[in-house]
Amino acid sequence: MTLRSSNDKSRRFRTLSLTGLVLFGAAISPLAARGQFLHPKISKKETTIRNVVIMPAKVEVVRDSMKGPEGMAAESEDLSARVEKMVGEVMSKQKHITTLSAPAPSSAEGNSQAKYNVADFQTKFNDLLPKIMKKRSDVKKGRFTMGDEVLNLNLDKSADAIIFIRGQGQKLTSGKKTFQVLVGGMPAYLKLMIGIVDARNGEVLLYTDPILVGDPTTAVDRLRKALEKGFKKLPAGS
C-alpha cells in the first residue's frame, strides 16, 4: 500500500514535471500554430477554394503596463491592416488562392445599407466565434454556419469563400517586462482567430487560431510564419 502510494506520487510528479515542461516550452516558443479544423467538404476535397474575399480584420492589441492595460488604437488598426494583407499573401503564395476585393465599409460611402450589411455580418461572425472556440473540432462535423445571408453581401460571383480575421494580443511595457521576469505572467503575444466561410451557403469551412509569442506590433516574420503554419492543412486552390 505504502509502496504503491509512493509509486503513484512519483508518477504524478513525473507527469506534472512533463506537463510543466511542455507548457513552458509552448510559452517560450517564438511561434506556435494551434489547431486547424476543416469542414468535411474541404478535407474530402468536395469543395476547392480558388477565390476568397477577406473581410476587414479586427485585431486588437493593448499595452500592458504596471498601471493596467492601455489602449493602442492606432497600432491595432495598423496591425489589422498588416494581418489582412499577410493573410492574402499567404493565400496567394502558399495556396495559389486569389484574393478578391472586399466590400469594405469605407467603399460604401453614401450607402448606409451596404455599410450596415458589412457591419452586421462582421457582428454575426463575432457571435458565432465563441461557439466555435468552445468546440473547435465541431467544424469537422460541419456544425457551424452563418446561413445563406452571406449572399446579401453581394460579393464577386467567383468568390468561393469569405475570410474573417479576429485577433487579440498584448505588448508589455519595460516596467511590466521586468515585473514579469520577477513574478511571472502572460508574455507579449498575438492570438489570431481565423474562419473561412463558404461564400454561397455560409458554412464554416475552416477554423484556425495561430498564436505567436512576442511583440505583436513588430514581429512581422513570426506573424508570417504563424499564418503559414495556420493554413498548412488547407488544400491549395489549383
Place this chain on the structure above:
Amino acid sequence: MKTFSQRKLLAATLFLCVGLGVLTPAAFSQKKKAPAEAVPPPVNEEFKFGKVDLELLDQVDLLDRRFERDGLVLEGEATNAYLERIGNSLVPKGLTLEHVKWKFRALRDPQPNAFALPNGSIYVTTGLMSLLENESQLASVLAHELTHVMRRHTYLQNRSNRRKFLTMNIMAAVGAYAPGGVVGAVITIVTTIAPFIVTATIYGYSRDLEREADLKGIDMMISAEYPPEEMVKVMKLLNKDIEGEEIRLFYNDHPALQERINYLSSYLGARADKITPQMELNRETAAYFHGMEPVMRHDIQLSISAGRFRSAVYLAQRLVDFHADSENVFCLAEAYRTLGPRSPQLTEGESTNSAKKEAAKKREKRTVEEEERELLAKPAGQENSKAHQQKAEELYLRALSVGEPEPVAHRGLGMLYEKLSRTNDAISEYEKYVELAPMAVDHERIQKRIEALRRPPQ
C-alpha cells in the same frame, strides 16, 4: 493567483458597483439621502488637463471615428438632428468646455444603453431609444450623460483607476460578460481603445459619480422644461427583464432600485410640481413614437439578428399598437416568425436567477438553430412554434393588405412556408418578392432559395 470563479466574482462585483451604462442601478444603493445643496456646480472648474488625460482624449477621438467607420452609428439624418436638438437644449447656454465638442448619436445596438465619451460624444443605443416612451425620458438619459462630461467624470475615474490598479482586472470583467450581438462589437472596440472605459462609460461610473449625474441631470431637465420625474420612469423601464439576461442578476440581488428612486424623489420634491405647458408637451408619447418609428423598426431587425427575439416581439407589438401600417405589422410578423418555439415572455421557470445563469451558459455554447431544435423536442416548444407560425402568417397577410403593402412581407411568408415544408407556396411568395423588389439586397439569396426548392429531392 485568482481562480476562474474568483474572477467571475470580481466581475460580478464590478458590475454590481458600476451597473448598466446610463443610469446604473448600483447608484441606487447609496445609503445616505443627499440634500439638494450637496449637489456640486454643473461644471468641474477645478479640473486641469494632465498628460494622462490628453492621452485618453486622443484614444477616445479614435474611438469616435471607429464607431462611424465600422457601421455602428445610425446614419439617420432626422434621428441625429432630433438627438442634437434635445442634447443642445440641455447644455447650459454659453457653456464652453476645453476639449469638448458636443455630438449626439444613435448607436446601432439592441441592448438598451447609453454612454458619454469625455470629448463630448454622447451615444444612445437604438435599443434604449426604442424602449423609452417620450422625449423627456430621452432627455433624462442625455442630461445624465452630459453631466458625466461636464463634471469630467471619465478623466477622474481614469485617474482613480490608475491609482487603484483596478484596470488590471478589467479584462477579466469584460471576459466574464460576453453579451454578443452589436453590443459585443462596441465593447470590443472600447476595450481596445481605452480598457477602463468599458467599466466606466459602458457599465457605469462609481456610485458617487452616478448619483451626481442623476441629480445634476434633474436640474438640467428642469432648466430645459422637461418633467424631471421621467428620469425615475426610465429607471423602471430599464429594470424590465425581457430577455432574462444574466446581467439582471445584479439588479435582483440588490435592493437598490427603490433607494435610487427614493433619493431622486426626495431631490425632486417640489421641483416636480411645477409643470409647464411645454413640459406636458415633452411628455407626449405619440409625438415621440412618431419620430422614432424608423429607429424602432431598425432596432427590431437588430434585435432579431442578435437573437433578442422577445425584445423584438415586445417592441414590435408596441409599434403596431401605436401605428398599424404595413411596415410595422411586417416587423411584428418577423418577430413572431423568428421567436419560433420560445415563449413570448419569460416563463416562471426561466425567471429565476439560477435559470438565467444556466441560459447564459447555454447561449455561449449553442447556436440559435440548436436551441430551437432542443425546444422543439418538448411539447411546450411545439405549441409555441405552432402558435407563433400562425400568428406570423396572419400578420404577414395583414401587412400585405393594409395601406401600401411591403414586398418584404412576401419574403417573410416564403420563409415561413419553406419552414412548414409548403414548397409551392414558398416558391410562389418568393417569386412575388423578387418581382416586386428586383433591386433588393437579398435578391440573389431568394433566387437561390427558389432554385433549391425547385430542385427535385435527391
